[in-house]
Amino acid sequence: MSEMSGTFTADAIGPPVPIPDVPGADAGAEGLPSRSVLSARQRILVESSAIADVALRTAVASVLSATVTPAVVANALRHVNEGSERSNLNFYAELAAAHDPAKSFPAPTELPKVTSRPASPLTEWVARGTVDNIAFASGFRAINPTMRQRWSALTANNIVHAQHWRHRDGPRPTLCVIHGFMGSS
Structure with missing residues (x-):
């Protein structure tokens, strides 16, 4: 976004999707400002955002774990009798030892x-x-x-x-x- 015109400009090396240039100087070389310098409203906003972030990440991780766990367990149980991974690795190790790309x-x-x-x-x-x-x-x-x-x-x-x-x-x-x-x- 051009600071002067407020419009997006595209050049040969710019991203194909316009990305706004949002000005801000809250984080300097020393990092974010201390919470003690924030107003009560700003502290409430920062703390509630942090709590919401942790809660959302925990909820998403829990849902993903609950979704994936049955598939992983079923897959492990289903493949118990199909031969060990070691024998599968041995098959491909012997194939690699032949140095014949046409076989592999x-x-x-x-x-x-x-x-x-x-x-x-x-x-x-x-x-x-x-x-x-x-x-x-x-x-x-x-x-x-x-x-x-x-x-x-x-x-x-x-x-x-x-x-x-x-x-x-x-x-x-x-x-x-x-x-x-x-x-x-």
């Missing part, structure tokens, strides 16, 4: 059918260009036979989702962000 990462046996659709106008505005949402069925099949059924049962992970960004001002370096570990459990 076999190429897909057939090309997937890729679908594409335009992303939302908000996404394209943030990207400052054209964005396509791409999806296709994953050809991944676990190499370890004892893990194959478990991994293929994670149906949410059987579809690959990606975005293809094309910026109006020309190509830029490519960034690939790949996730999936525990995001679906």
